Amino acid sequence: MLIGWTFEILRLALIVRVIASWVRVSPYSRWVRWSYTLSEPILRPLRQVVPTLGMIDVTPIIAYLLLGLLEGFVMGMT
Template sequence: MSILLFLLDTLFFVLVACALARAWMNQQRIHMAVQPGPFVMAVTNWLVQPLRRAMPASMKQSRWDWASLLAAVVLSLVYGVVAVLLLSLASFASPSGAMWVTGALLLAVKHLVRTVLQGLMLLLLAYAVLSWVQPHSPVMGTLERLSAPILRPLRRVVPLVGGVDLSVLIAIVLLQVGLMVLG
């Protein structure tokens, strides 16, 4: 059963992370023709496009991509329901309706927050590694634009140490602490 839960968790991490990445890229006005845009669009179009058509016009004009954010929430809720169902099947217990709904909602919220924290950590790790290994890579500009809003507040506070920007390391440590608190 733990293998099945791991596979479920991995599948929904990718789906929710792609929906959140799509929303973040749209909010930062990054053209979707640049990687990871085509991948994110291919993974999420099946859910985001119908949600976008159902949204009111006022939400479509917003700077935020509400359809992608809603897709991330819906996917997290589906994850919560399926995970509670699998866990109740594994324990041969059928929780009451209120416990079932509460468990599914708590798992969904935890999964969504964990996906945000892990996704940001992956973004910052990719940015840090590429800045050292291949700073002129074509994807470096996209990574820099995606990570700048996260790093900007830290860069105001943390000075360069020997010409090295430690804000990425501090952000990763803070995200890791957030994951520990969540766990």
């Protein structure tokens, strides 16, 4: 159960971060800072591998999908 909650929080952090970038909320705002803190360690390595598509950063989408796959794998092992 704790593992499932951890993955849910990480996915929520990605969603909050994406929405905050659309509405141009500062990453230093107390409302979204936590999402950047949680998601940046996941997104930073992906950005080194995945190219941007013009002005669109697809790494949050890929990270979201990878978290789902990883959760399925981990939950299947328990």
